[in-house]
Amino acid sequence: MRLELSLQLQQNFQEMLYILDSMEELKLRLLSDDYGKHLMGVEDLLQKHSLVEADINVLGERVKAVVQQSQRFLDQETTEGYRPCDPAIIVERVQQLEVRT
Numbered sequence: 001m002r003l004e005l006s007l008q009l010q011q012n013f014q015e016m017l018y019i020l021d022s023m024e025e026l027k028l029r030l031l032s033d034d035y036g037k038h039l040m041g042v043e044d045l046l047q048k049h050s051l052v053e054a055d056i057n058v059l060g061e062r063v064k065a066v067v068q069q070s071q072r073f074l075d076q077e078t079t080e081g082y083r084p085c086d087p088a089i090i091v092e093r094v095q096q097l098e099v100r101t
Contacts, residue, residue: 005073006084012069016097019062023100026055063101070094 029052036042074087 001080002082005082009073009084012066013093015062015066016093019059019066019097020100022059026052026059060101063097066097067094
């Protein structure tokens with residue numbers, strides 16, 4: 001059981017890293033100065049923007065899920081007294097993730 005909890009926590013931390021990487025990629029996509037030179041270019045950029053908005057919504061849901069899963073490791077009853085790592089580390093990583101969103 002302890003090994004399983006530790007594995008789940010590590011997977012949760014890895015998901016946090018994936019989310020942070022995805023956020024950085026989205027930031028780079030949003031920093032574009034391209035406004036389009038003609039109507040078709042503008043329409044293309046609007047479609048790309050819609051896709052970016054959808055990606056942001058998906059990331060928001062992923063953040064909510066990871067935060068909820070992280071809370072499970074802070075609850076003494078769920079872990080049956082075993083803590084796979086210091087709760088302060090979990091709280092710190094969740095805060096880092098939430099600050100970046």
